[in-house]
Amino acid sequence: MKDRNIALWYVISIVTFGIGFLVWYYKLNSDAKRLAGNKSWSPAISVVAVTFGVLLIIPPLVSHWRTWSRVREATNADGMSAGIQFCLCFVPIVNLAYWWYLQSKLNAALAGDTAAVASPA
Numbered sequence: 001m002k003d004r005n006i007a008l009w010y011v012i013s014i015v016t017f018g019i020g021f022l023v024w025y026y027k028l029n030s031d032a033k034r035l036a037g038n039k040s041w042s043p044a045i046s047v048v049a050v051t052f053g054v055l056l057i058i059p060p061l062v063s064h065w066r067t068w069s070r071v072r073e074a075t076n077a078d079g080m081s082a083g084i085q086f087c088l089c090f091v092p093i094v095n096l097a098y099w100w101y102l103q104s105k106l107n108a109a110l111a112g113d114t115a116a117v118a119s120p121a
Contacts, residue, residue, distance in 0.1 A: 035074035075109035
């Protein structure tokens with residue numbers, strides 16, 4: 001897992017007409033899965049939900065909600081309450097901050113894990 005720059009992924013997503021977003025979304029879910037040590041979810045299913053699931057409307061919404069929950073589980077973040085989750089996931093314009101917030105939480109958790117591994121007590 002590596003520290004990802006969300007601004008760079010925004011640019012890549014625009015340049016690649018959304019393909020970069022799908023790659024990043026897979027990596028986000030994959031990193032959360034590894035940090036949480038949870039084997040029960042698949043990052044690929046999350047990507048399928050936000051691509052083909054758009055035809056049914058509900059699967060992308062569920063995928064975004066569950067991705068937030070997975071990042072919360074992986075990072076043990078207290079500040080990721082359901083109220084903030086609802087606003088960032090489903091309120092137009094405000095949800096632009098959603099991806100940045102999730103990636104920043106994972107980056108912070110990863111930095112904490114790296115520090116713990118680098119200097120064992």
